Amino acid sequence: MRRAGIRDVADLAGVSISSVSNALNRPDAVSEQLRTRVRAAADQLGYVPLRAAQQLRAGRSGLIGMTVISIGNPFFAEMLEGAEEATSAAGYQVMLGNSDDSAQRESSYLELFELAHVEGVIVSPFGDVAPALKRLRAQQIPVTLVDGIDEQGLTPSVSLDNVQGGRMAVRHLVEIGRRRLAFVGAREEVRQTRDRLRGAASFAEEAGVPLDVTIGLRTTPRLGSEIGARIAGMPAHERPDAVFAANDMLACGIVHGLLTAGLRVPDDVAVVGYDDIPFASIAAVPLTSVRQPARAMGRRAGEMLVSLLRGEGEQPPATEVFAAELVVRASTVG
Amino acid sequence: MRRAGIRDVADLAGVSISSVSNALNRPDAVSEQLRTRVRAAADQLGYVPLRAAQQLRAGRSGLIGMTVISIGNPFFAEMLEGAEEATSAAGYQVMLGNSDDSAQRESSYLELFELAHVEGVIVSPFGDVAPALKRLRAQQIPVTLVDGIDEQGLTPSVSLDNVQGGRMAVRHLVEIGRRRLAFVGAREEVRQTRDRLRGAASFAEEAGVPLDVTIGLRTTPRLGSEIGARIAGMPAHERPDAVFAANDMLACGIVHGLLTAGLRVPDDVAVVGYDDIPFASIAAVPLTSVRQPARAMGRRAGEMLVSLLRGEGEQPPATEVFAAELVVRASTVG
Structure with a gap:
């Protein structure tokens, strides 16, 4: 089916093309009767004087x-x-x-x-x-x-600058006295993940603090929650005392998983996220996060x-x- | 600038069109030398044998x-x-x-x-x-x-069935003994909001329980949080003892606003959301919600x-x- 054109509307309404154009584009300039007649014909044919179509003809x-x-x-x-x-x-x-x-x-x-x-x-x-x-x-x-x-x-x-962001997160954790850190991140193909990890690892190394790395994840709250539960299940002397999650979707889930397993946040495990999404500030424990605007x-x-x-x-x-x-x-x- | 075609690539590489086609579509069937030559020409011209373009020519x-x-x-x-x-x-x-x-x-x-x-x-x-x-x-x-x-x-x-969903939320609140209900919802132009409110209002009326209605909102956690704070600021005898929010973005924020103001959820105010988004289960207080799949x-x-x-x-x-x-x-x- 060919797209209905202005001529089809004019034919069906029994008026001129310019009348159709006026009725549709300058409705105040024509009679109520003409307006009604043209609109009825346009509706019947599914014709709409697309602003968008006009733009496209103009190359836009x-x-x-x-x-x-x-x-x-x-x-x-x-x-x-x-x-x-x-x-x-x-x-x-x-x-x-x-x-x-x-x-x-x-x-x-x-x-x-x-x-x-x-x-x-x-x-x-x-x-x-x-x-x-x-x-x-x-x-x-x-x-x-x-x-x-x-x-x-x-x-x-x-x-x-995600390298700087990664450094910032780990510096904070070291400054509040954490000494066994874990990094949890998304797919390593993603440059952002690699940069955040690079910044985190460089600061951890300078501070002489070990950083355990888990990456390659889909970043959903549910998966974060599973990771939180897994961390909570580790013997206390092996468990990280802080987690830096490379985004807030994971971080919010990790906090939930830790709490559900009976651990305290931040007393047992501190958690830093990344992005500062709207949910970060209203999470189970309001989330420290590296904010991206x-x-x-x-x-x-x-x-x-x-x-x-x-x-x-x-x-x-x-x-x-x-x-x-x-x-x-x-x-x-x- | 006209889009480079296969003929342009053939001209630049100094080979036939079918050689270009073979080099790009059946690379194993041609010599390494031809492949390299054709690819260099295609790269130089920005030519890519678009699967999508082929589909479009075929009307798809x-x-x-x-x-x-x-x-x-x-x-x-x-x-x-x-x-x-x-x-x-x-x-x-x-x-x-x-x-x-x-x-x-x-x-x-x-x-x-x-x-x-x-x-x-x-x-x-x-x-x-x-x-x-x-x-x-x-x-x-x-x-x-x-x-x-x-x-x-x-x-x-x-x-x-959002009418049913709305009834379900209010029935639950009435069943757990709440007697001063509030409905907080999105724009009233949205049919979903109207239907949820209709269901909520019909059950509240049948149960003889008052339902205070606030609608016309953008549904963000931040706005929810403000509403929670406002509810918390009401004199205790006027304050609703339960809120049904027409989506979880608002509901999560309301819970946060209530908690921040020092109220207990659900003891002082119970909150039901709608949608059951991934954050609902990991919110500050895990959220009761009308689940939509x-x-x-x-x-x-x-x-x-x-x-x-x-x-x-x-x-x-x-x-x-x-x-x-x-x-x-x-x-x-x-």
């Missing part, structure tokens, strides 16, 4: 594609909301591809966005997106990165993309690095 | 558009994941439009999806989507609804859409209604 879809690692993590939902704020202010709408911890899904979205007529792309990278960035550049589709950087320096990016980062990546779309991008491409901030709550300082 | 984008009310609520993230599971099993990828409590944004996404060449659409409706459904029908783009129904019965849907609902809506795309849709359109289930935890029964 108004669409921006965005991928994030896992939308189930409220951190990424906030980042998306920030990107939406910045781009909708400039007349764009974001369509999201949820990479869901899969490099294959991620690269597939980055192909599909082209077909979907997006004008620009925001990538919060999971895997190696260099080939996709190269292809998008070749198609002259502007891209910005958020929570990631382009090693080649060709793509504007907004990131956070997710919304501000998403907003900045959106603003940078809008600049590129307006032909106002900077050379060399801007790279903004946000600083991590430790928010101390009851999960470490009771 | 492989794309499905989906809107949800607010992706910041983990309930909708789980629903999306369910829809992704069902549709990716059939070779599709979902692109998400986050309506974010805006009927205008929602209807705009439902227009934009058409331009983005989606083959099908899953809508978790916020506003009145009837005009959009009509238009999509006219374009022969299959649609399923999730967490919503089509009053006209023309669109397959997966929903949950978000993932299963999303999966079912995805399966129904795949059936429609295969021309296997049912007549009349299937409408599946899931039952709500009360999960009792410490926020009501200490």
Whole structure:
């Protein structure tokens, strides 16, 4: 079935094309009777004078594609909301591809966005997106990165210093007197995980404190809870006295698992998370967390993309690095 | 800049088009030298033999558009994941439009999806989507609804009986002896809010128990926390002894606000939430919640859409209604 056009509406309503156009676009300028007649015909045919379709004919879809690692993590939902704020202010709408911890899904979205007529792309990278960035550049589709950087320096990016964030978390645990630390993290393919671990390990080494490492996990509260139960089940002399979890989804679960098994947080085990998602402050024990300004980062990546779309991008491409901030709550300082 | 085609790659590599095709699609069938040469040319031009582009030429984008009310609520993230599971099993990828409590944004996404060449659409409706459904029908783009129904019965849907869910929550509070109830809910434009309130109000009336109603809210933990503090600030004889919050984001926040103000949950105020998001069970006080099987609902809506795309849709359109289930935890029964 061919899409109904304005001519079809005019034919069915028995009026001229310009009458249809006036009735739909400047309803106050026509009679109530004409308006009703044209609307009835348009409804019958399923015709809508798409603002979007008009934009597309003018070479503008108004669409921006965005991928994030896992939308189930409220951190990424906030980042998306920030990107939406910045781009909708400039007349764009974001369509999201949820990479869901899969490099294959991620690269597939980055192909599909082209077909979907997006004008620009925001990538919060999971895997190696260099080939996709190269292809998008070749198609002259502007891209910005958020929570990631382009090693080649060709793509504007907004990131956070996760090495510093990792150091910050472990320094805090050492400062409050903890001496047997554990790091619990997501997939090691994820650069953020590796950087947080690197920072954590470097500070632990400098302080001469052992750091037990568990990575490669899906980051869900449920899995965190299982890990908390496992830690609680260890003999007291082997058990870590502090856990640094590489995101709050895991950390909230770990606290729950520890409490459920009868341990005290932070007395027996202190817990630090990462991201400072909205639930961190209202968790079973309010969570100490390395705060990332997710919304501000998403907003900045959106603003940078809008600049590129307006032909106002900077050379060399801007790279903004946000600083991590430790928010101390009851999960470490009771 | 025109998109580089296979002919451009062949010209640059100085080989035939079929050599390019072989080198890229059946690399084992050609010499290492040809492979290297073709890949270098393809890289230089930013040419990639898009599986997706091939699909599109064959009239298939492989794309499905989906809107949800607010992706910041983990309930909708789980629903999306369910829809992704069902549709990716059939070779599709979902692109998400986050309506974010805006009927205008929602209807705009439902227009934009058409331009983005989606083959099908899953809508978790916020506003009145009837005009959009009509238009999509006219374009022969299959649609399923999730967490919503089509009053006209023309669109397959997966929903949950929210009136029953609302009754269930209030019945539980009355059964544990509560006599001054409060309902706290999201925007009243949202059918789900109205249905939950209707169920809650009908049971409260039958039981002869007063129900104080506050609706029209953005559903964030922070706002919930403010409401909890406000309730805690009321004189004891006016204060509700139980709160039914129309989603867990609010309910978790309310519990936190009550605790922070020094009240006991459930002793002073019992709290019931709705959705049973992953954080509900690990909240400050594990939350009693009316469980919605978000993932299963999303999966079912995805399966129904795949059936429609295969021309296997049912007549009349299937409408599946899931039952709500009360999960009792410490926020009501200490």
